[in-house]
Amino acid sequence: DTEVTQTPKHLVMGMTNKKSLKCEQHMGHRAMYWYKQKAKKPPELMFVYSYEKLSINESVPSRFSPECPNSSLLNLHLHALQPEDSALYLCASSQRTEAFFGQGTRLTVV
Amino acid sequence: QKEVEQNSGPLSVPEGAIASLNCTYSDRGSQSFFWYRQYSGKSPELIMFIYSNGDKEDGRFTAQLNKASQYVSLLIRDSQPSDSATYLCAVTGFQKLVFGTGTRLLVSP
Numbered sequence: 081d082t083e084v085t086q087t088p089k090h091l092v093m094g095m096t097n098k099k100s101l102k103c104e105q106h107m108g109h110r111a112m113y114w115y116k117q118k119a120k121k122p123p124e125l126m127f128v129y130s131y132e133k134l135s136i137n138e139s140v141p142s143r144f145s146p147e148c149p150n151s152s153l154l155n156l157h158l159h160a161l162q163p164e165d166s167a168l169y170l171c172a173s174s175q176r177t178e179a180f181f182g183q184g185t186r187l188t189v190v
Numbered sequence: 191q192k193e194v195e196q197n198s199g200p201l202s203v204p205e206g207a208i209a210s211l212n213c214t215y216s217d218r219g220s221q222s223f224f225w226y227r228q229y230s231g232k233s234p235e236l237i238m239f240i241y242s243n244g245d246k247e248d249g250r251f252t253a254q255l256n257k258a259s260q261y262v263s264l265l266i267r268d269s270q271p272s273d274s275a276t277y278l279c280a281v282t283g284f285q286k287l288v289f290g291t292g293t294r295l296l297v298s299p
Contacts, residue, residue, distance in 0.1 A: 111285070113287075121291070122278055122289035122290060122291050122292055123234065123278075123289055125286055125287070125288075128285055128286065130285065135285055136285055136286065168233070170233055170234070172287075177221070177222040177224075177239070177282050177287075178222075178224060178236055178239050179224075179236070179280075179287050180236060181226075181233040181234050181235070181236075182233060183232070183233050184232075184233045186231075
């Protein structure tokens with residue numbers, strides 16, 4: 081089982097809204113990731129959690145706030161986003177090196 | 191110099207042919223190498239990984255790694271129209287997976 085589940089699949093939010101993206105995996109993977117992907121570009125790393133602790137923040141603006149409540153869950157809290165933040169947000173998890181991606185959340189900021 | 195480089199394509203091959211996708215990387219300390227397939231509007235799907243120099247085969251896919259040349263490739267035998275997608279090469283750095291820009295493959299019937 082290599083399933084990573086992301087919700088919601090699609091999200092439209094206004095620039096003053098607060099919303100959260102959720103990610104869940106039950107493979108016992110120790111690391112979880114958030115990536116952002118714009119059209120025709122590769123995924124860009126945002127955050128890495130290792131053993132539930134934030135280990136990498138790739139200089140992401142503070143309007144994106146990650147949270148790892150437990151080893152199976154990863155959230156991304158969104159506040160005061162800009163239209164240019166519209167993208168596919170991907171969650172991934174890994175035990176060693178190979179990362180498995182969820183289906184992504186297609187976010188549109190209006 | 192980009193960390194992971196791929197030709198963006200498109201690479202066009204006829205059905206049944208061998209598609210050859212190439213990737214170079216700059217960090218000599220990289221240990222793990224991956225190929226992901228991504229259909230338009232979907233998330234990346236891991237199709238191959240390789241850690242050691244040489245070839246690794248899985249069905250119609252063969253990954254090849256040459257650490258001395260900092261080169262990794264993916265061969266797809268008997269290409270099918272359903273193989274048409276963007277293929278992302280990825281290399282591990284410190285706790286990070288670094289992606290190339292991807293090569294778009296088009297397999298024509």
